[in-house]
Amino acid sequence: MSKVTLKDISKILGISTSTVSKALKNYSDINVETKLKVQELAKKLNFTPNAFAQSLRSRETKIIGILVPELVHHFFSNVIDGAIHEAEKHGYLVIVLQTHECYEDEIKQLKLLVDKNIDGILLSLSDKTVKYDHIKNIIDEGMPVVLFDKITHLIDCPKVIINDRKAAFSATEHLIKTGCKKIAHITGPLKPKTTIDRFMGYKIALETYNMPFDKSLIYTSENLFFEDGYRLAGQMMAEHPDIDGVFAFIDLVAIGVLKGLREQKIKVPKQVAVIGFSNWLMSKTTTPSLTTIDQPGYDMGKQAFQLLLKNLNQKREGKVFTSEIVEIPTRVVVRKSTNAIIDNS
Amino acid sequence: MSKVTLKDISKILGISTSTVSKALKNYSDINVETKLKVQELAKKLNFTPNAFAQSLRSRETKIIGILVPELVHHFFSNVIDGAIHEAEKHGYLVIVLQTHECYEDEIKQLKLLVDKNIDGILLSLSDKTVKYDHIKNIIDEGMPVVLFDKITHLIDCPKVIINDRKAAFSATEHLIKTGCKKIAHITGPLKPKTTIDRFMGYKIALETYNMPFDKSLIYTSENLFFEDGYRLAGQMMAEHPDIDGVFAFIDLVAIGVLKGLREQKIKVPKQVAVIGFSNWLMSKTTTPSLTTIDQPGYDMGKQAFQLLLKNLNQKREGKVFTSEIVEIPTRVVVRKSTNAIIDNS
DNA sequence: ACATTTACCGAAAACGTTTTCGGGGTTATT
DNA sequence: AATAACCCCGAAAACGTTTTCGGTAAATGT
Incomplete structure (x- = not known):
C-alpha cells in the first residue's frame, strides 16, 4: 500500500x-x-x-508556477497550454494561478508560489499593477521569473512579448490600404502598456499615411466586454456617420461592433470595415468572419518556459540571471470584415 | 539570500x-x-x-492535480477556474495537465501526478479511454480521485456530473414546444458516455411527445469543429429540406450550423431553429444569438474539489473513501436562434 | 522537610534521498 | 614481498521540520 x-x-x-x-x-x-x-x-x-526527499536534498521541485490575469480567456489558456507542454518536455509540472486583474491578489498568489519553493515563475502582470517591488523582491531572493505579454520594462528579467505597437500599426495600415478614410479606434483599460502601445500603433499608422488624427474617434472599453463593442457601435455611428473603419482593441469587442453595425443595417465591410486583435477562436465563426491580428499564445507560453529554463540552469551553475527579451511575430489574418486590398499599380 | x-x-x-x-x-x-x-x-x-521538509514529514503536499482533455476550451477552463479557487480557499495549489483526448497521455500524466506525491486528483476522462485499470490502480493505492463531466460508473469514486440525458431532453423539448416538427441531431464522437446520453435525451424527448424517430436525422461530428457544423448544415438541408430544428452536441458546431444556414438563405429561427449545448462565451455574440444549455463549469470544478477534500479528510483519519455523486443542474438559455414558446392554453 | 505537581525546554528520531569519503579486499606492478 | 592501483561497497551526514519523551528546576502540597 x-x-x-x-x-x-x-x-x-x-x-x-x-x-x-x-x-x-x-x-x-x-x-x-x-x-x-x-x-x-x-x-x-x-x-x-520520493519527490519530497529529493526536493529537500536537491532544493529543486521540478515544479514551476504560472500566474495570469484570467484563465478563462482564449489567449491566456493558449499561453498556459504552450507553457505546460514545453515544461513537461523538460520534466517540469505547472501550477496555475490567477490574479483576476487584482494587485493584491498578484502579491498573494506570488507569495503562495514562493513559499512552495517552486523552481520558477511565469508571470503576466495584472492591469492594476503599477508598483513592482513585490516582483523585484522575489527575483532578488533568487527566484527565476519570466514576464510575458503584460510586462513592464521596469523589471530586469527575461520577457516574452509581442510588439503591440507594430501589430496595431499593421492592423490600421490594413484598413488604410483597403480604402478606409476615417478610422475609429476602440481602446482598452487605460493603464496597461498594451493599451498605450496599440493606441500608438494606430496613431503612427495614421501619421505615416498622412491621415488626420482625430481624438474624438477614440472610444474606450474599460472591461473589454462584447456588450461594450455593441454599445459603442451605436455611439460611434451617431457621432461620426462617415466612419468607414474600426480597429478594436480585442476580438470580443470587435464582434460586439459587428453585431451593433448589423442592427443598424450598416454593411460590413462595404460601409464600415472592422478589424480586431488576438484571433480568438470565435473570430472565424462570425458573419462576416473577422479580420484580426494573430497573437500566438501557444508560442508565447513555450518561449516563456524556455527562457525560464535558461535561468534555472544559470542558477544551478551559480551564474547570474539573463534578461533576454523575445519578441513573437504577429500577423494580420485577413477575413471578410475588411475589404480586399486596393492595387494602385 | x-x-x-x-x-x-x-x-x-x-x-x-x-x-x-x-x-x-x-x-x-x-x-x-x-x-x-x-x-x-x-x-x-x-x-x-520549508515546504519539502514539511511534506516529507507530514506526507502531504497541499497540492492537487487536475487532468482535463483540453485546457483551451471554454467549459474546461471554467472547471479549472472553479477548482483552483475552491482549492486555494483551503490552502491547496493546483497542477494542471491535459490528455488531448489520448489514452496513453492519460496514463502518462496520471503517473506524473502520482509520482509527485500530490494529495489528490480531479479527472475528466479522455474520449478514447475505455479501460480503467490505470485509474482503479491509483485509487487502490490510496490516492483520492474525483471524476467530473467525462466519467464512467465503472470506477468507484466521487463524481460530479451534469445529467446529460435530462439536459438533452430539455433542449429537444424546447424545440418541440416552440413548434419544431422535424428535428435533426448532430452528435459527437461515438464512444463517450456524454455522446450517448445526449443522444438518448433527444430520442426520449421525441418519444415523449409522440414524434417519429428517424435515424437519418442523426449526423455526426467526430472532432466537434466549427467547420463540421458548417458542412453538415448543407448536407442536412440537402437530404431533408423540411428540417425545422437542429439540436447540436456543442455550441461550436451549432454556430457552424448557423453560418451554413445563413449562406443558404435559410432563416433562423423562422425556418430552422437551432439549439446548442454548453453556453460558451461566443454563443451570445452570434446573429442570431444562440439558444443553448448552460453547463456550469465553474460550479463543477468547485464541487469536484469539495468532494476531493472530503476524501482527503477521510484519508487523514484512516477512514474509507466515500463515493458521493453530485449532479449539477443545467438549464435552457433561451436566445434568438429558437422561436418563442407556443402557448396552447 | 520531603514529596509531588507544574512549567518549560531540549535531545533525538523520523520522513527518504543523495553524495562524499574512506575502508577492505583483490589484482597488478616493481 | 612490498607497494601501488583498482574495484566495490557502506557509514554517515545533510536537507528542514515535527513530535515524542524525558529531564531539570521551581512551585506547590502535606
Whole structure:
C-alpha cells in the first residue's frame, strides 16, 4: 500500500541504501551485477523515488508556477497550454494561478508560489499593477521569473512579448490600404502598456499615411466586454456617420461592433470595415468572419518556459540571471470584415 | 539570500529548534515570553517553513492535480477556474495537465501526478479511454480521485456530473414546444458516455411527445469543429429540406450550423431553429444569438474539489473513501436562434 | 522537610534521498 | 614481498521540520 523506499529494497537485497541509490543512478563504482539486481527489483516493486526527499536534498521541485490575469480567456489558456507542454518536455509540472486583474491578489498568489519553493515563475502582470517591488523582491531572493505579454520594462528579467505597437500599426495600415478614410479606434483599460502601445500603433499608422488624427474617434472599453463593442457601435455611428473603419482593441469587442453595425443595417465591410486583435477562436465563426491580428499564445507560453529554463540552469551553475527579451511575430489574418486590398499599380 | 530556517532562529536566540518549532505553532508547553521572542524574530527574518521538509514529514503536499482533455476550451477552463479557487480557499495549489483526448497521455500524466506525491486528483476522462485499470490502480493505492463531466460508473469514486440525458431532453423539448416538427441531431464522437446520453435525451424527448424517430436525422461530428457544423448544415438541408430544428452536441458546431444556414438563405429561427449545448462565451455574440444549455463549469470544478477534500479528510483519519455523486443542474438559455414558446392554453 | 505537581525546554528520531569519503579486499606492478 | 592501483561497497551526514519523551528546576502540597 504505502510507497516502496530505497530502504525496502536495500533490506531485501541485504545491501545498503547508498548502494541501491547509486545502482539506480548508474554510478560507475557499483558492480554491474549488483546494478542489475537492484534495477530489476526496483522495477518489480514499482519503486519511484520520493519527490519530497529529493526536493529537500536537491532544493529543486521540478515544479514551476504560472500566474495570469484570467484563465478563462482564449489567449491566456493558449499561453498556459504552450507553457505546460514545453515544461513537461523538460520534466517540469505547472501550477496555475490567477490574479483576476487584482494587485493584491498578484502579491498573494506570488507569495503562495514562493513559499512552495517552486523552481520558477511565469508571470503576466495584472492591469492594476503599477508598483513592482513585490516582483523585484522575489527575483532578488533568487527566484527565476519570466514576464510575458503584460510586462513592464521596469523589471530586469527575461520577457516574452509581442510588439503591440507594430501589430496595431499593421492592423490600421490594413484598413488604410483597403480604402478606409476615417478610422475609429476602440481602446482598452487605460493603464496597461498594451493599451498605450496599440493606441500608438494606430496613431503612427495614421501619421505615416498622412491621415488626420482625430481624438474624438477614440472610444474606450474599460472591461473589454462584447456588450461594450455593441454599445459603442451605436455611439460611434451617431457621432461620426462617415466612419468607414474600426480597429478594436480585442476580438470580443470587435464582434460586439459587428453585431451593433448589423442592427443598424450598416454593411460590413462595404460601409464600415472592422478589424480586431488576438484571433480568438470565435473570430472565424462570425458573419462576416473577422479580420484580426494573430497573437500566438501557444508560442508565447513555450518561449516563456524556455527562457525560464535558461535561468534555472544559470542558477544551478551559480551564474547570474539573463534578461533576454523575445519578441513573437504577429500577423494580420485577413477575413471578410475588411475589404480586399486596393492595387494602385 | 537563502531561506531562513528554524535552526537559524534557534541559534540567534540560543534555544533549540524544537522550541522554535513549537513556539511558532503555539504549543502549550512553551513560555509566553519565549513564544513572543521567537514569533517576532521569525516575522522579522521573514521565516517561512520549508515546504519539502514539511511534506516529507507530514506526507502531504497541499497540492492537487487536475487532468482535463483540453485546457483551451471554454467549459474546461471554467472547471479549472472553479477548482483552483475552491482549492486555494483551503490552502491547496493546483497542477494542471491535459490528455488531448489520448489514452496513453492519460496514463502518462496520471503517473506524473502520482509520482509527485500530490494529495489528490480531479479527472475528466479522455474520449478514447475505455479501460480503467490505470485509474482503479491509483485509487487502490490510496490516492483520492474525483471524476467530473467525462466519467464512467465503472470506477468507484466521487463524481460530479451534469445529467446529460435530462439536459438533452430539455433542449429537444424546447424545440418541440416552440413548434419544431422535424428535428435533426448532430452528435459527437461515438464512444463517450456524454455522446450517448445526449443522444438518448433527444430520442426520449421525441418519444415523449409522440414524434417519429428517424435515424437519418442523426449526423455526426467526430472532432466537434466549427467547420463540421458548417458542412453538415448543407448536407442536412440537402437530404431533408423540411428540417425545422437542429439540436447540436456543442455550441461550436451549432454556430457552424448557423453560418451554413445563413449562406443558404435559410432563416433562423423562422425556418430552422437551432439549439446548442454548453453556453460558451461566443454563443451570445452570434446573429442570431444562440439558444443553448448552460453547463456550469465553474460550479463543477468547485464541487469536484469539495468532494476531493472530503476524501482527503477521510484519508487523514484512516477512514474509507466515500463515493458521493453530485449532479449539477443545467438549464435552457433561451436566445434568438429558437422561436418563442407556443402557448396552447 | 520531603514529596509531588507544574512549567518549560531540549535531545533525538523520523520522513527518504543523495553524495562524499574512506575502508577492505583483490589484482597488478616493481 | 612490498607497494601501488583498482574495484566495490557502506557509514554517515545533510536537507528542514515535527513530535515524542524525558529531564531539570521551581512551585506547590502535606
